[in-house]
Amino acid sequence: MPASLVISAPASGVGKTTLTLALARAWRKRGLNVQCFKSGPDYIDPAFHAAATERASVNVDSWAMDRSTIAHLVSRGGDADVVLAEGSMGLFDGVAARGVSGTGATADIAEMLGWPVVLVIDPSGQAQTAAAIAAGLRDYRAGVRLGGVVLNRVASPRHEDLVRRALNEAGIKVFGALPRHAEISLPKRHLGLVQAEEQAEIGKLIDEAARFVAEHVDLDAVLHSAGQWSPQAVANGLNVRPPGQRIALARDAAFSFVYPHMLEAWRAAGAEIVPFSPLADEAPDASANVCWLPGGYPELHAGKIAGNARFRSGLRAFAETRPVHGECGGYMVLGAGLTDADGIRHEMAGLLGLETSFAKRRMHLGYRLAELAAPMPGHKPGARLRGHEFHYSTILAQPDTPLAVVHDATGAVIAETGSRRGHATGTFFHLIAEDR
Structure with missing residues (x-):
């Protein structure tokens, strides 16, 4: 043991x-x-x-x-x-x-x-x-x-x-x-x-x-x-559904905040993960049926992301027919613009109207419970998703339809509702698990 x-x-x-x-x-x-x-x-x-x-x-x-x-x-x-x-x-x-x-x-x-x-x-x-x-x-x-x-x-x-x-x-x-x-x-x-x-x-x-x-x-x-310690046999494993069968996953220094158990659960359910690097100006794999942009440090690479035309055009083309979801930093990149710490605005993918600023820093930290008002990849309306939010960016505009009603750990409703427009969805919280 x-x-x-x-x-x-x-x-x-x-x-x-x-x-x-x-x-x-x-x-x-x-x-x-x-x-x-x-x-x-x-x-x-x-x-x-x-x-x-x-x-x-x-x-x-x-x-x-x-x-x-x-x-x-x-x-x-x-x-x-x-x-x-x-x-x-x-x-x-x-x-x-x-x-x-x-x-x-x-x-x-x-x-x-x-x-x-x-x-x-x-x-x-x-x-x-x-x-x-x-x-x-x-x-x-x-x-x-x-x-x-x-x-x-x-x-x-x-x-x-x-x-x-x-x-x-x-x-x-x-x-x-x-x-x-x-x-x-x-x-x-x-x-x-x-x-x-x-x-x-x-x-x-x-x-x-x-x-x-x-x-x-x-x-x-x-x-x-x-x-x-002797591990016990468990009848039920992870309550995590993959967002699709073949997942184009952004993965580099700007998009690296994803919980390992999530990726393992996706693979265990039979999904295939196809990584790509937005920082290397790569587009999501055309054969994928969903694209997922995790969090990370896009604010440190905003100029490069804005200048990578192949990535941005490829992401837009993908979103015309298939779902794209972004978490935290990924959500910010799906938005219209990101203002960096020097106050310079960089154009993002524009799949959502979200405008964020790192120049106006304010810490957002804590657990989040989201009740989906609309579907997002892997989860149906009404699903209760548990996650965690940790970032310093400020929302300047969040004009799209809210994705969820989001509560903090005390039950208070918060403003970071996430957004949806067409096939694009995004949240500021990082998904950990869905309530059974």
Whole structure:
């Protein structure tokens, strides 16, 4: 049975991803097969997990997914030696209103699966208080079991000793302490980490992180704290329908935000995915019966997209007879225009009237529940779709017929309704699952 752990923390930015990648690569170097998962709606970290483990990583989400879906997804770890689930935000951070099987908190996954938690604690600017925080997290929810902690960014041996003593007195295991080490800092941009495929040296960076962590963390003690988990047989798998039989999927640095479990579900249902690159001025495959433009960073490539006439004309021709759908960045590209951070407007595909601006930045972040007023590829009117929205663009105009009534996690109706015109549809949320 695989040894199973959840890597979490009191907050974001403490070092969960770095520790997850380092542990995964260090155990891989020992000859162990490691399977990673990501708790919550993050489409960047799974690619880093795959780079560290050479196994595909998928998201599990208690707000958007039911228990059978989560069990189906994690069952892929049944043949691994070690299973690591990287959390998002702080251990208990979720939304106020419960979703399908929880609030989206990492703690939901830890309790549901019975996987112990390894906390990453950054004691910068404190000492014994770090132990109080760890003890509070340990005792906050009875069904969540703490395996121990790894200290990150300790300032000195004296600082480490003070924190270790306090944690020992609280009965909390300390697996190791990491001094500050700039060489393993992962680069970031406005939507999170710079994507793994954009970093040519990602393998070397993960190797250095593994070496550094192995030097300062007792890997055997971490493994010993893990739970022994046996995946359960699941009758129902993913409740995800492919948008078509042959799917032209935009896939490059501007269109890369798609959840791995979605693509796997499409393929499992018999669909064929045909990638194309708008940045390379490629048009969607003429033999496809649907085109899907995922999110990404079109605002960083708006001038190039606007200038790629073959892509834009090919997309327009495709949409004359077949459905085209865009998510977030893909939705923006289906629109009439995109204004970049410098205030320059770039003409987009014009399949929808949407006008967006990155010059007027405002963060939009949170879970979304959409009730479709009209069909979109793979889903009928009335379908309840669960997803996640995260972008900084502002809507200047959204003149087309709304695609859905969209609520946030509190039930409030929001303005980002999505749009439809002809065969084109688009949403600002990234689809995770449909309610059964």
